Amino acid sequence: MGIRxxxxxxxxxxxxxxxxERRQGMAxxxxxxxxxxxxxxxPVPFLSWGGEFLEICEQLELSVFLDLKWHDxxxxxxxxxxxxxxxxxxxxxxxxxxxxxxxxxxxxSLDDSGPNPPALIAVTLxxxxxxxxxxxxxxxxxxxxxxxxxxxxxxxxxxxLVMSPxxxxxxxxxxxxxxFFVTPGIRPExxxxxxxxxxxxxxxxxxxxxxxxxxxxxxxxxxAAVDPKQATLSLLAGINKQTQEPSRHKxxxx
Ligand code: C5P
Numbered sequence: 001m002g003i004r005x006x007x008x009x010x011x012x013x014x015x016x017x018x019x020x021e022r023r024q025g026m027a028x029x030x031x032x033x034x035x036x037x038x039x040x041x042x043p044v045p046f047l048s049w050g051g052e053f054l055e056i057c058e059q060l061e062l063s064v065f066l067d068l069k070w071h072d073x074x075x076x077x078x079x080x081x082x083x084x085x086x087x088x089x090x091x092x093x094x095x096x097x098x099x100x101x102x103x104x105x106x107x108x109s110l111d112d113s114g115p116n117p118p119a120l121i122a123v124t125l126x127x128x129x130x131x132x133x134x135x136x137x138x139x140x141x142x143x144x145x146x147x148x149x150x151x152x153x154x155x156x157x158x159x160x161l162v163m164s165p166x167x168x169x170x171x172x173x174x175x176x177x178x179x180f181f182v183t184p185g186i187r188p189e190x191x192x193x194x195x196x197x198x199x200x201x202x203x204x205x206x207x208x209x210x211x212x213x214x215x216x217x218x219x220x221x222x223x224a225a226v227d228p229k230q231a232t233l234s235l236l237a238g239i240n241k242q243t244q245e246p247s248r249h250k251x252x253x254x
Contacts, residue, residue, distance in 0.1 A: 003119055003159045003180045004214065007063065007090055009037035012209065013239060014065055015232070016040040016184070016219030022049040026056060028223060032232050033062045038091065040065040040217060054086040063090040065217075069123055071095040074105035081109035089118050091182075093162060096122040096149035100156040107157030119160060119180060122153030127164045127185040142167065147174060154179055160214070165203035168211035183208050184217040188235065205235055206242040 015036045019025040025045055033039045039062050041053050046068065057064045066089045070077055077094065084092070094106055103122060110117035124146040125134060131142060139145035146167045151174075153161060160180030163171060168181060187202040205216050218235060225231035 002178070006116055007119060007180075009063065009215070011037040011236065011239060012213070012215050012243070013205075013232070013235060014038040014040050014182075014215050014217045015222060016042065016067075016217050017053070017223065018042055018044050018219050019223060020044050020048040022052065025049060026052060028228060029053065029056050029062075030060070031229060032222070033057065034060055035232055035236065036062075038063045038065045038215065040067050040219075042067045051085075054088055057088040058086060062088060064088045065091040065093075065215075066118075067093050069093045069095055070106075071098045072102070074101045077102050078105040078109045081106050082113065084113070084118065091119040091121055093121045093123055096124055096153040096158070096161070100152055103153055103156035103158055120158050121160045121162055121180065121182055122149070122158040123162045124149040124153070124167075125163070143170060146171065150175065165208040165211060165213060168208065168213055172212040177212075180214045181212060182215045182217060183213040184219075186216045186218050186221070188221055188231075188238075205238050209239065209242045210245075 013036045015032055017025055017029055017039060019028070026049070029039060039057060041050060041064055045053050054064065064086065066084070070080060071094060081092065094103065096103070106120055110120055125142055134142050134145050137145070139148065146163055150161050150171060154175060160182060161171065162182045162184065164185045165183045168183065171181060185202045186205055186208055189204060208216055222228050222231045
């Protein structure tokens with residue numbers, strides 16, 4: 001079964017609940033989680049109130065994206081992924097820079113966990129990195145880095161990749177419609193939220209979907225909004241409009 005059917009998400013919005021404060025986080029999770037296709041638990045909530053996060057998601061039947069971006073030796077990754085703490089976890093991330101053997105170990109571990117394992121998603125280059133930083137790391141450009149890291153990850157068993165929205169079109173050209181593409185760096189008008197925003201290549205949800213994104217990861221535009229519910233509903237309205245366009249993301253059937 002293809003990764004999209006396996007995940008069965010009701011919409012492509014993933015709420016990144018990067019909040020350390022338990023009461024605020026739990027209230028937003030309960031109110032907004034059921035509206036979203038997925039909820040993302042990164043290191044900040046995981047280390048602050050992760051047990052309760054996962055418990056609520058189990059109760060409300062929410063799909064959790066556990067975004068801890070692992071990067072370790074294959075044996076440690078194998079052991080880690082055989083100990084996922086909740087059946088609500090439907091997607092996990094690791095860094096493609098960990099290499100082929102690490103990603104293959106993650107694949108084996110997840111496949112051994114049962115017939116419907118969580119999606120294995122590899123981070124290519126983090127979205128805050130500048131071209132200069134990427135060149136200092138030894139890649140010719142962001143495009144070169146994403147192409148190399150993505151190829152290693154997808155040929156080693158990853159179901160998909162994390163990338164910035166600007167890299168989607170080229171990635172669909174390179175790898176076709178099968179891989180599941182996850183994009184942070186989403187801003188309602190395609191513009192960063194203001195001074196200090198570390199998402200350098202932000203795009204609107206509509207543009208990201210049209211370029212081939214499967215999952216839009218949105219944090220601060222919702223959790224820092226004056227009215228987080230209104231922000232969520234307005235993002236969903238834009239997404240609905242875009243997904244009803246016949247031209248969107250041609251050829252995705254699995
Ligand atoms: O607040 P904002 O919408 O920028 O949140 C984006 C989320 O996506 C954060 O939780 C961040 O950790 C995550 N992320 C990212 N860049 C990546 C991978 C994940 O911004 N390459």
